[in-house]
Amino acid sequence: MDTRPKITISTLDAERLESLLESLPDGSFPGRDALEAELLRAEVVAPKEIPPTTVTMNSTVRFRVGPDETFQLTLVYPRDADGSPDRISVLAPVGSALLGLSQGDQMEWPRPGGGSIQVLIEEVTYQPERAGELHR
Numbered sequence: 001m002d003t004r005p006k007i008t009i010s011t012l013d014a015e016r017l018e019s020l021l022e023s024l025p026d027g028s029f030p031g032r033d034a035l036e037a038e039l040l041r042a043e044v045v046a047p048k049e050i051p052p053t054t055v056t057m058n059s060t061v062r063f064r065v066g067p068d069e070t071f072q073l074t075l076v077y078p079r080d081a082d083g084s085p086d087r088i089s090v091l092a093p094v095g096s097a098l099l100g101l102s103q104g105d106q107m108e109w110p111r112p113g114g115g116s117i118q119v120l121i122e123e124v125t126y127q128p129e130r131a132g133e134l135h136r
Contacts, residue, residue, distance in 0.1 A: 007038065007100025010047040010129060013057045014039060017090065020077065035096040042100050052130040053103040053123075057090065060126040061098070063119045065109075070122065075099065 009017075017039060021032065055061055060074045073088045075098055081089040088095045097107055101121055108116040128134065 004041075005101060005105045007042045008050060008054050008102075009039070009042045009044055009100045010050050010056055011044055012047050012134060013099075014042070014044045016057070016077070020090075029091050031091055031093045031096055034093060035090065035099075038096050038099055047129045047134050050127070050129040051102065052127060054127070055098050055101050055121065055124055056127055056129055057099070058128050059124050061121055062123045062125050063109075064122040065117060065119050072125065074126075 017035070021036060021039075024032065050056055055075060057075060057077065058080075060072060062070055062072045064070050073086055075090060075095055076087045078089045078091050081087050088098070090096055090099060094107075094109060098121075101107065103121055103124055105121050106118050107121070109119045110116050124130075
């Protein structure tokens with residue numbers, strides 16, 4: 001039985017991510033299979049049908065770890081990652097796992113020294129579809 005939460009992505013994100021995957025040489029990043037699997041299991045809908053609390057490409061998300069710690073990241077395409085600590089590439093394992101989740105979902109987050117922690121998607125503070133910014 002699959003215990004992963006349901007994910008929803010837009011047709012626009014699906015097309016762009018499929019093009020990105022096709023442009024990458026085989027074996028160029030270890031999370032390729034995971035991202036492809038996420039795209040295959042996703043419900044794909046028109047951008048205007050994306051729920052406003054769903055994480056899409058270029059969404060900014062506030063996470064909660066425990067009762068007192070929060071952090072915020074923007075899910076971006078690799079070309080936009082630029083090493084900023086507040087951005088995460090969709091090609092990173094955590095980035096591909098984040099795509100399509102919604103407020104209230106939890107996910108495993110790897111710790112730098114090994115192991116993982118549970119983080120809660122507390123809020124999608126910015127979502128391009130909700131803002132009507134579909135040409136990004």
